[in-house]
Amino acid sequence: MPFIRRLIATTVAASLTLSTLPLYAQPAAQGDSGLIRTEQVAAGAAPVAAAVQGDHARLLATLDRADLAERLRERGVSADELRVRIAALTDAEAAELMARIDKAPAGADILGLVFTVFIVLLVTDILGFTKVFPFTRSVR
Amino acid sequence: MRGGRRRLLTALGGTATFGAIGALGGLGGCASLADPPQTQALDGAWPAGVPPQLELRDVPFVPQTPLHCGPATLAMALGHIGIAVDVDQLGRLVFLPARGGTLQLELLAGARRHGALATRVPGQLSALVQELAAGHAVVVFLNLGLAMSPVWHYAVLVGHDREAREFTLRSGPVERDVFSWRTFEFTWARGGHWAVAVLPPGRLPATAAETDAVDAAVGFERVAAPAEAARAYTALLARWPGNLSAAMGLGNSRHAARDLPGAAAAFETAATRHDSAAAWNNLARVRWALGELEAARQDARRALSRAEAAEPRWLEPARATLAAVSAARP
Numbered sequence: 001m002p003f004i005r006r007l008i009a010t011t012v013a014a015s016l017t018l019s020t021l022p023l024y025a026q027p028a029a030q031g032d033s034g035l036i037r038t039e040q041v042a043a044g045a046a047p048v049a050a051a052v053q054g055d056h057a058r059l060l061a062t063l064d065r066a067d068l069a070e071r072l073r074e075r076g077v078s079a080d081e082l083r084v085r086i087a088a089l090t091d092a093e094a095a096e097l098m099a100r101i102d103k104a105p106a107g108a109d110i111l112g113l114v115f116t117v118f119i120v121l122l123v124t125d126i127l128g129f130t131k132v133f134p135f136t137r138s139v140r
Numbered sequence: 141m142r143g144g145r146r147r148l149l150t151a152l153g154g155t156a157t158f159g160a161i162g163a164l165g166g167l168g169g170c171a172s173l174a175d176p177p178q179t180q181a182l183d184g185a186w187p188a189g190v191p192p193q194l195e196l197r198d199v200p201f202v203p204q205t206p207l208h209c210g211p212a213t214l215a216m217a218l219g220h221i222g223i224a225v226d227v228d229q230l231g232r233l234v235f236l237p238a239r240g241g242t243l244q245l246e247l248l249a250g251a252r253r254h255g256a257l258a259t260r261v262p263g264q265l266s267a268l269v270q271e272l273a274a275g276h277a278v279v280v281f282l283n284l285g286l287a288m289s290p291v292w293h294y295a296v297l298v299g300h301d302r303e304a305r306e307f308t309l310r311s312g313p314v315e316r317d318v319f320s321w322r323t324f325e326f327t328w329a330r331g332g333h334w335a336v337a338v339l340p341p342g343r344l345p346a347t348a349a350e351t352d353a354v355d356a357a358v359g360f361e362r363v364a365a366p367a368e369a370a371r372a373y374t375a376l377l378a379r380w381p382g383n384l385s386a387a388m389g390l391g392n393s394r395h396a397a398r399d400l401p402g403a404a405a406a407f408e409t410a411a412t413r414h415d416s417a418a419a420w421n422n423l424a425r426v427r428w429a430l431g432e433l434e435a436a437r438q439d440a441r442r443a444l445s446r447a448e449a450a451e452p453r454w455l456e457p458a459r460a461t462l463a464a465v466s467a468a469r470p
Binding site for chain 1: 354358361363384389392393395418426454460
């Protein structure tokens with residue numbers, strides 16, 4: 001029986017490790033291998049692949065700014081958490097978010113804008129089904 | 141906001157009108173009046189094969205902490221499919237403190253990160269009861285307030301009763317919150333008829349549209365273990381054998397799982413079935429990795445000629461693949 005228990009423990013440990021690994025590794029690995037990714041095929045439209053890949057990187061790079069990280073922390077969001085959230089966005093979702101940042105007029109308060117985009121504008125229109133902020137408020 | 145106010149005025153106008161009619165007609169209650177459209181439809185045509193009364197009692201109840209109905213809802217949905225999560229930890233993943241709420245986008249992504257697929261279910265009451273009949277609890281997004289002054293809320297639909305015309309939900313602090321069909325439809329409509337089924341890879345919602353199921357799997361592939369993603373795509377292909385995205389997803393996830401022969405088989409099926417440049421391209425890459433250089437060159441040529449003929453978006457990768465396999469030495 002101890003053998004079986006050890007086998008189960010090892011399997012669980014291995015699968016837990018594996019399940020956390022592919023977050024960043026997988027898309028990069030497929031990109032390097034020259035394979036066309038599923039998301040590119042599913043996207044159907046124009047060849048946006050390269051640009052869209054870049055949107056994830058650009059969103060992540062935004063988070064490296066110390067001043068933004070500080071402001072996020074003040075509001076109870078850590079940059080690390082946002083990094084994980086960004087990684088979980090699909091290409092289309094990341095592109096939508098980045099487009100909002102790119103549309104900013106020159107001379108605007110970029111930091112405040114980026115912050116607003118992350119925390120507020122992420123909400124609107126991304127899913128395209130409502131004009132109202134799809135946030136939850138609990139019932140009191 | 142303007143639209144919201146107009147909706148409110150319309151709603152008020154409607155209530156006043158019906159109130160007047162009710163008074164004139166001497167009707168006792170207003171429940172028989174102005175049932176919303178889907179409630180009426182469900183009354184008229186009950187979906188085949190759905191039992192008249194049903195409750196998924198094994199959906200765990202996670203009471204919400206203040207403002208945390210999003211994380212609690214996701215924790216209940218995940219718990220029902222055997223994925224135990226700590227609701228406080230989940231709250232850090234899907235809750236936005238500054239806004240006091242959880243985005244729908246975050247709810248979908250949160251499910252993915254816990255190894256489940258969150259798939260949109262059609263915004264029809266009939267679809268909801270069909271999901272319940274299939275044993276799937278459904279996460280719904282409600283506006284318990286008015287369009288003008290919204291009270292957003294997530295809840296888990298766990299049961300229905302045809303005769304009583306009621307739904308049962310795990311909602312906020314209430315384990316069995318009973319909504320009449322009409323109240324549920326009104327609040328659900330104001331939340332955009334948003335509903336998702338949270339299921340493990342390999343299981344599909346009974347009513348999901350093909351595109352919604354593919355979206356869920358593609359998002360899942362981003363963060364899931366490759367073998368799990370492959371399981372999700374296999375289930376998609378079983379229901380929609382002609383879906384190219386699912387076929388490519390199967391090949392790509394097997395490749396990511398280092399199952400090269402399996403990946404080659406999937407890409408070959410997709411390539412011959414769809415004559416897709418993307419599938420030929422990936423098949424060439426995988427066969428090259430398997431050491432089948434001559435076959436890889438043939439596939440790469442087919443990828444390029446197909447891209448030139450009909451799929452210009454894959455011209456660049458197809459050219460790169462052909463150049464690479466042509467230059468390769470065994």
